[in-house]
Amino acid sequence: MAPSVLMVGTGEYTTGYVGGTASGSDKKVGVVGLTLFDLRRRGKVGKLSMVGVSGSKFPGIRDHLNKNISQVYNGLDTSFDSYPADNQTDPDAYKAAIDALEPGSAITIFTPDPTHFPIALYAIQRKIHVLITKPATQLLADHLTLLEEARKHGVFVFIEHHKRFDPAYADARAKAQNLGDFNYFYSYMSQPKSQLETFKAWAGKDSDISYYLNSHHIDINESMVPDYTPVKVTASASKGTAVELGCVPETEDTITLLVDWRHKADSSKNATGVYTASWTAPQKAGVHSNQYFHYMGSKGEVRINQAKRGYDVTGDESGLSWLNPFYMRYAPDDEGNFAGQTGYGYISFEKFIDAVTAVNEGRVTLDQLDARPLPTLKNTIATTAILQAGRVSLDEKRSVEIASENGQWALK
Numbered sequence: 001m002a003p004s005v006l007m008v009g010t011g012e013y014t015t016g017y018v019g020g021t022a023s024g025s026d027k028k029v030g031v032v033g034l035t036l037f038d039l040r041r042r043g044k045v046g047k048l049s050m051v052g053v054s055g056s057k058f059p060g061i062r063d064h065l066n067k068n069i070s071q072v073y074n075g076l077d078t079s080f081d082s083y084p085a086d087n088q089t090d091p092d093a094y095k096a097a098i099d100a101l102e103p104g105s106a107i108t109i110f111t112p113d114p115t116h117f118p119i120a121l122y123a124i125q126r127k128i129h130v131l132i133t134k135p136a137t138q139l140l141a142d143h144l145t146l147l148e149e150a151r152k153h154g155v156f157v158f159i160e161h162h163k164r165f166d167p168a169y170a171d172a173r174a175k176a177q178n179l180g181d182f183n184y185f186y187s188y189m190s191q192p193k194s195q196l197e198t199f200k201a202w203a204g205k206d207s208d209i210s211y212y213l214n215s216h217h218i219d220i221n222e223s224m225v226p227d228y229t230p231v232k233v234t235a236s237a238s239k240g241t242a243v244e245l246g247c248v249p250e251t252e253d254t255i256t257l258l259v260d261w262r263h264k265a266d267s268s269k270n271a272t273g274v275y276t277a278s279w280t281a282p283q284k285a286g287v288h289s290n291q292y293f294h295y296m297g298s299k300g301e302v303r304i305n306q307a308k309r310g311y312d313v314t315g316d317e318s319g320l321s322w323l324n325p326f327y328m329r330y331a332p333d334d335e336g337n338f339a340g341q342t343g344y345g346y347i348s349f350e351k352f353i354d355a356v357t358a359v360n361e362g363r364v365t366l367d368q369l370d371a372r373p374l375p376t377l378k379n380t381i382a383t384t385a386i387l388q389a390g391r392v393s394l395d396e397k398r399s400v401e402i403a404s405e406n407g408q409w410a411l412k
Contacts, residue, residue: 004106013031015050017059029072035071038077038346051084065304074335112117112201124155129359135383161220183271183298213278217275218292254277306324
């Protein structure tokens with residue numbers, strides 16, 4: 001039986017609806033909602049629902065989805081149950097929405113970072129499978145608690161690290177296994193200053209750009225080097241631009257993490273990772289997300305630049321843009337249906353839903369899912385440890401050590 005799915009969070013990533021209109025980013029009709037509506041059309045998910053804090057947004061969201069999805073993709077059904085009521089505001093509405101689900105159902109969490117842990121924990125303890133946008137949690141201890149609770153209640157928790165399903169990144173991960181010992185990794189990811197307007201409610205207050213963007217490439221690096229573990233993090237940041245744009249004084253523009261990695265079985269083998277993220281890139285950069293990395297092993301190297309993919313469009317008004325239909329392809333097919341099933345943004349959700357169904361039907365175990373190259377809770381511990389260590393390093397102006405032994409993790 002196809003699982004029911006609750007979408008927690010009604011913002012840009014879920015609906016593409018921001019500030020009473022379609023988002024100005026490349027996610028004008030969102031990702032989560034559109035993907036799940038299509039998965040329902042294909043029979044892979046059942047009943048859909050959505051929950052936010054303010055019910056007053058739902059009439060506008062429904063009109064937006066009808067106009068930009070139903071009327072574009074052959075009348076694709078965009079119906080969903082919503083919480084709270086249209087005339088109510090309730091920060092805890094997610095509890096009633098989760099309580100309405102049957103065990104074995106699933107939720108997606110696309111909400112501000114500090115809310116990931118309490119929402120996920122509430123669902124897990126009610127035997128609901130969970131997909132969490134990255135970062136899984138802001139604190140290593142919370143990540144480990146979710147892992148323990150998920151095992152206790154027999155549910156699958158998946159972190160939406162969609163870059164694992166980018167075909168170039170996935171192929172690079174496989175190629176890296178034949179390039180000798182891990183030696184060096186450098187990554188850069190940025191988004192334009194306009195994102196600070198989208199995220200103004202939490203930017204710099206509740207989370208930072210490292211949690212939001214560095215999480216992509218740290219996870220990719222972690223997945224490429226299963227024989228290595230991070231042991232020390234030193235962070236540096238620049239400030240000024242975001243503050244001038246109205247963000248709180250503590251908001252960093254660009255954050256760089258310097259991470260020491262060590263081979264788990266041979267402590268004489270060390271490696272260096274450098275991860276940089278910024279949300280103050282130029283407004284007219286021509287690309288929404290600049291993203292590239294360089295991996296070097298003892299027997300070879302890999303370089304990927306996913307910002308300019310050999311596809312650009314130039315308009316009189318818009319100027320030059322480098323587009324990425326490999327993530328979400330929004331153009332309809334020749335029959336007028338949504339045709340983005342091969343996008344790695346879509347595939348990420350489909351992998352989760354297929355795993356949930358397999359767990360519910362007893363065809364796969366949680367241990368078997370952990371053994372696959374999937375971004376499960378167990379397979380993303382190092383990423384959360386690095387991200388929190390980076391935050392501590394910035395706040396306390398020191399390097400932070402990461403201890404991991406026999407499945408026990410701690411920051412020092």
